[in-house]
Amino acid sequence: MGCRYCNGLNVIKRGKRNGIQRYHCKDCRKSFQDSYSYQAYNLAIDDLIKSLLREGCGVRSASRILNISCGTVLSRMLKISKQVEVPKFQSFGCKFEVDEMWTFIKRKDDFTWITYAIEQKTKQVIGLYVGSKSKETIKPLIDKILLLHPKRIYTDRLNIYPSLIPRKVHKVFQYCTNRIERMNLTLRTHIKRLSRRTICFSKDKKYLEAHLRIYFWG
Ligand SMILES: [Zn+2]
CATH class of the missing domain: 2.20.70 (Ubiquitin Ligase Nedd4; Chain: W;)
Incomplete structure (x- = not known):
């Protein structure tokens, strides 16, 4: 050759x-x-990165395990996340939860919000938004749920929700009574695990979003 x-x-x-x-x-x-095995190598590496991120592995650990640089993992992560298709949820009349959690980006004094919506029964993640919370930024996520004719949408007391969600379906979490149920939510557990171990190292909002997309839907 x-x-x-x-x-x-x-x-x-x-x-x-x-x-x-x-x-x-x-x-x-x-x-x-050779170019043939180089292609195969690339695909294999992308698959491995995807599996590791889905397991809740961070960029740094993936870089160590695969013996490739953090920068390479990050750029491949962006590429992989663009190929991820958000599964279509098509059942009407379900109950949804919308919740937010904040997470650090880059430095300890710089943080952002992850707002996500899940269907209660299947725990399927319906949508995700990474960035500051405002009526404009959260609206697309809420509208996506409203298209599914929800029976109920649970949120916290954040004041932007009443203006986005019709009163008859909106319900505010009662923290005392729903606490155990909410603690059982796999998503919250996962996000906590992710945020503690990995997301803290996200340099940039776009990497955080890419990571979450692969984690939830990859
Ligand atoms: Zn040569």
Whole structure:
């Protein structure tokens, strides 16, 4: 086979990385994988990154486990998250919960909000918004639920919800009575786990969002 860089034929096998054969060109002294296995390698790495993130693994651990840089994990994470399709929820008359939690970005004094909606019975995540909370930013998420003719939408006491959700379906969490039920929510548990272990290291809102998309729907 020829060299990827100079097309020279003075190519020898030299070692393996993550099980993939590497080659070395004696003419230009560059190392590479042949393009076929390079493609396969890329797909395999994307799959591994996806599995690790879905397991609640952070970018740093993924980088360590796969022996690739954090920067590479981050850029691949963005790419993978763009391919993620949000599953369509199509049942009408269900009950939904909308909740927010805040999380740090980059530095300890810089934080943002994750607002998410789940269907109560299936715990399916219907939608997600990362960023500051306002009527304008949360509206698309609420509208998405309203299209499903919800029986009930539970939220906290945040003052923007009454203006977005019709009164007859809106219900505010009663923290004392619903507490055990709410503590059982897998989502909250996962998000807590994510935020503690991984999200704190998110450099940027877009990485945080990409991570969550892969985690929930990847
Ligand atoms: Zn060469």
